[in-house]
Amino acid sequence: DSGVTQTPKHLITATGQRVTLRCSPRSGDLSVYWYQQSLDQGLQFLIQYYNGEERAKGNILERFSAQQFPDLHSELNLSSLELGDSALYFCASSVGLAGLYPDTQYFGPGTRLTVL
Amino acid sequence: TQLLKQSPQFLSIQEGENLTVYCNSSSVFSSLQWYRQEPGEGPVLLVTVVTGGEVKKLKRLTFQFGDARKDSSLHITAAQPGDTGLYLCAGAEGYSTLTFGKGTMLLVSP
Numbered sequence: 559d560s561g562v563t564q565t566p567k568h569l570i571t572a573t574g575q576r577v578t579l580r581c582s583p584r585s586g587d588l589s590v591y592w593y594q595q596s597l598d599q600g601l602q603f604l605i606q607y608y609n610g611e612e613r614a615k616g617n618i619l620e621r622f623s624a625q626q627f628p629d630l631h632s633e634l635n636l637s638s639l640e641l642g643d644s645a646l647y648f649c650a651s652s653v654g655l656a657g658l659y660p661d662t663q664y665f666g667p668g669t670r671l672t673v674l
Numbered sequence: 675t676q677l678l679k680q681s682p683q684f685l686s687i688q689e690g691e692n693l694t695v696y697c698n699s700s701s702v703f704s705s706l707q708w709y710r711q712e713p714g715e716g717p718v719l720l721v722t723v724v725t726g727g728e729v730k731k732l733k734r735l736t737f738q739f740g741d742a743r744k745d746s747s748l749h750i751t752a753a754q755p756g757d758t759g760l761y762l763c764a765g766a767e768g769y770s771t772l773t774f775g776k777g778t779m780l781l782v783s784p
Contacts, residue, residue, distance in 0.1 A: 560716065560718070562716075591771075599776075600762075600774055600775065600776035600777060601717070601762060601764075601774040601776075601777075602774070603771050603772060603773070603774075606771060614770070614771050616771060648716050648717075650716070656769050657769055658704070658705075658724075658768065658769065659704065659705040659722065659724055659766065659768070659769065660705065660707070660766045660769060660770070660771070660772060662719055662722075663719065663772070664719075665715075665716025665717050665718070666716050667714070667715055667716055668714075668715075668716055
């Protein structure tokens with residue numbers, strides 16, 4: 559158990575719909591990361607927040623957005639869903655200390671999104 | 675965009691065999707991490723290597739970072755069924771975000 563929780567575990571929805579994925583980081587971690595994992599693209603970084611502020615952006619579509627709340631939990635919003643958005647979505651957290659190298663990221667169990 | 679290529683994509687072996695998986699890039703990374711991901715779970719960090727030529731051992735797992743910091747290898751000795759999983763490498767420039775390879779799926783049969 560990494561200490562990172564994600565809900566829901568599974569989500570099935572239809573094209574065009576909007577969903578929200580939720581992540582609670584490990585106690586004490588200030589940084590949250592969102593990743594998308596699919597068979598063809600592998601694990602792709604989407605976005606990072608640190609203490610409520612956006613810190614880094616990766617291959618995140620404009621239809622997707624995220625935020626980190628004052629209690630440090632984070633939500634990833636996916637809208638106008640397409641079949642190709644079906645994937646595993648992971649949240650990870652870390653202490654968030656800036657240094658020479660990335661600090662250890664602890665991954666949650668993921669949310670499996672199926673768009674029909 | 676930096677790309678990390680992992681090989682082989684899939685490896686099926688018998689318990690007790692040795693194996694090596696590779697992670698290669700045309701770009702230089704300041705650090706490289708290896709993760710193992712088991713079915714239904716998120717990736718778990720195994721090791722971080724930061725120095726060219728560095729070798730780290732974790733029980734039966736040996737990790738090496740290439741001298742030029744563009745490639746890495748993971749060697750498993752006497753593989754066990756518990757080693758089954760997806761092995762991912764991820765590179766970073768400084769404190770930047772991680773770029774992941776697509777992984778090597780390892781299946782170790784009893």
